[in-house]
Amino acid sequence: MNASPTRRRWFIASAAAAALSGGPVSAGEPAPVDWQSAIAGFADGEQRSPMVFDMQDAARCIGRWTLHADAVDDEAFPEAATAAFSDQLQFPAAVHAADFFLTEDRPHPAYRDAADEAARLLTLALVGDKAAAYTYFENLGLCSTQPEAVQDGAGLDKDPAATTQLQAEASPTELPSSDFDEPVNQRRLAFIELFAQRLRDGAPVADLLKPQISYVYMVKHPCAAATTGYVELLPASDVDTGFPFETTYTWENPDCKVPPELHSIEAFKLTETMSHWTRIEAAADDHNFDRFFLSDNARNDYLLISIEPYNQGYAVSKIEYRVEMP
Secondary structure, three states, rough: OOOOOOHHHHHHHHHHHHHHOOOOOOOOOOOOOHHHHHHHHHHHHHHHHHHOOHHHHHHHHHHHHHHHHHHHHHHOOHHHHHHHHHHHOOOOHHHHHHHOOOOOOOOHHHHHHHHHHHHHHHHHHHOOOOHHHHHHHHHHHOOOOHHHHHHHOOOOOOOHHHHHHHHHHHOOHHHHOOOOOOOHHHHHHHHHHHHHHHHOOOOOOOHHHEEEEEEEEEEEEOOOEEEEEEEEEHHHHHHHOEEEEEEEEEEOOOOOOOOOOOEEEEEEEEEHHHOOOOOOEEOOOOOOOOOEEEEEOOEEEEEEEEEEEEEEEEEEEEEEEEOOOO
16 A cells, blocks of 8 residues: 555654654755665574564564554655565565464563664664664564474475475574573573562562662653653662652653653662562563563563673673553
8 A cells, every 4th residue: 555745754753753762853865775785684684583483572573564564555665675675575475474473462562662673773774874774674584484484384395405404494403592492591591480489479689680780660651652760770689678760751742641740750669569460470582581571461561671691690680660551
């Protein structure tokens, strides 16, 4: 479906707002991007696409492909880009790819984050950022549906040698080095399960944190608005005892209902927050196993926990508390 110039301008303006936090995009012609080189990132990403997608992977892929399908439908890409698109990047295939990852469950919060990130990268690409253009298509390649088709045995080349090669690539023994069966990832999973169990028990967690961590607070409101707060070098003990922090309300849509005060003071205490959850489920954010979602499917808030090696083991280095307002 062809989009009107007004709709195209709306898409680009919306993406620019997401990418630049409200900053203006320079007028005039965008700097040139070698779109063929940028689109080559899709094939590079496809080579590293996992054979199995967990729920966070699937949600992230829905966000990326949905944003891409909308951008293609809005005619946001220049002709030089669309001329270089493979079949997978065309509108029908992009819609099919987004549908491929859909489940009957409520969309995971990673969906919106991935869509926001894709919008940011695309906006930068459209104003000449070559690295952003490459990363945009590389991320889509990571969400290619082709590895899954190969794994299911569909679409295999009839040539015996080619079939043998594809089957070898789909074999579980050939999964990327970040496969969850690796001992290092088993230890990471064991650590995050210990952390989640502490929260289920209402027990302190400071000893599972680095001495100082980063804390991120984000509440996403309707009307493309958000309340955010950040604390760097937060003492680990404060996570158990509670701490105050300043938040800022921002918005993109001029028709948003804006509160009279854009800055406020909030407080966070992990055990108090988790006491309102009826269950705590842990899931890896991606196949690197260094970020984990902790969520309660009955609620609209969740934790994103980052871990890293520390003192012969692992420790939490960052806690993000996010809320999706209906």
